[in-house]
Amino acid sequence: MTPAYSLKDLILYFLKLGTWGFGGPVALVGYMHRDLVEDKKWIGEDDYKEGLALSQLAPGPLAAQLAIYLGYVHYHLLGATLAGLAFVLPSFLMVLGIGYAYVSFGGLPWMQAIFYGVGSAVIGIIAIGSYKLTTKSIGKDKLLWVIFIVLTIITFVMEEEILWLMLLAGVAVWFVKAPPKWLGSPQVMAPVLFLQLQPVVVESRLWQIAWFFTKAGAFVFGSGLAIVPFLYGGLVKEYQWLNEQQFLDAVAVAMITPGPVVITVGFIGYLIAGVPGAAIAALATFVPCYLFTVIPAPYFKKYGKHPGIKAFVDGVTAAAIGAIAGAVLVLGKRTLTDLPTGLIALATAAVLFRYKKIPEPVIIVIAAAIGIFLKTFL
Structure with missing residues (x-):
């Protein structure tokens, strides 16, 4: 079946999303569903669900x-590679520019003022995105709603996404909706076993950054925000490449720039070792996630319509959306600290609920201006 869009169309879409897509992972996966599944109808609902499930696992x-x-769905390896690059490149160039300004001017005090407004608006954006994703993907299925609510509560209380619960949710729905004829030979895909690599002893700072x-890219599960505790332990505590304030500023950069939150690794790499450090940090973070997506993708595409696997994916998707909703609550608790x-x-x-056509960048700019005003005059 010929896709309703060209590879060029897809690349342009992800370039735009990487340039204007504010709000972090929760908002971005919502934008992809709204734009590619609902509006443009380039991607089918089942393909999107399979992609979301694989991305969570x-x-x-x-x-x-x-x-x-989503780049892989119709254009395979080339589509996956170019879609990934187009999505990441704009925000990488932005954090390079911010890193240069940060080093040149000795910190960015204005960043906190902007983040005060932008961070608050982002909570509203991702809350609406999570609401739309939930109502669209779960529908009226009572079992999926139970899984969604349980994962939302657990994620909010524990403040982390728990992988084994997502797997358990998938198995539960599989057993209820499409029980296997014999349990000794399950038909769902076995979880990938990751090889634990031994640390490499190197002298070069760039090699240390790469390792x-x-x-960080290979062993941290969850959304881009889940990488923050891992980065803190290594950058501030172990290697002492950044101090506390620099690390907090790096997290702020992640939140006020569009595209994937984890692109802040480019900003961090720049602070440690300039442009080469930024390039190596970004490449080292994204190559593992690229491989963990394109290697199992053909099997998800081939066997995704099997009743057992479809039920498993439905369960994981409901759990993933519950974890996303829980993450919205966690972020809200940390960000919304006062009345303004x-x-x-x-x-x-x-x-956004009332006027669905208002572009998010317009709201981000207004929120940034409000943040600067409040911090400057109040």
Whole structure:
């Protein structure tokens, strides 16, 4: 079947999403569903669900992996590679520019003022995105709703995404909706076993950066935000490449730039070793997630319509969306710390719910201006 779009169309879409897609992984996966499944109808609902499930089960940044998988759907390896590059490149260039300004001017005090407004608006954006994703993907299925609610609560309480619960949800739905004829030979895909590599002893700072960020991309599960604790332990505590303030500024850069949150590794790499450090940090982080997406993708495509696997994917998808909703609550708790931030988030959600055609970048610019005004004059 000939796709309804060209590879050039897909590359242009991901270039735009990487340039204007604010809100982190939760918002970005919502934008992809809204744009590619609902509006343009380039990607089928089942293909999207399979991509979301695979992105949740594999280590690495959620939004980038979903972009890579959606590129693979109709244009295979070339589509996956170019979609992934197009999605990541704009925000990488932005964090390079911010890194240059940060080093040149000795920190970015204005960043906190912008983040005060933008961070609050982002909560409203991702709340609406999560709401739309939930109602569209889960529908009226009671079992999936139970899984969604349980994962939302657990993610909010534990403040982390728990992989084995997502797998358990998939198995539960598989057993209920399409029980195997014999349990000794399950027909779902076995979880990938990752080879534990031994640390490489190297002298070069660039080799150290490459090894550290490869581990970050290969062994950290969940959304781009899940990588933050891992980065803190290595960058501030172990290697002492950054101090506390620099690390907090790096997280702020991740939140105020569009595209995948994890692209802040480019900013961090720049602070450690300039442009080569930025390039190596970004490459080392994204190559593992690329491989963990394109290698199993053909099997997801080939066997994804099997009743047992479809039920498993439905269960994992419901659990993943529950984890996303829980992450929205966690982010809200951390970001909405006073009355102005709460009002900005509520106003953003209300405007997007009422006026669906307003572009998110317009809201981001307004929120940034409000943040600067509040921090400067109040």
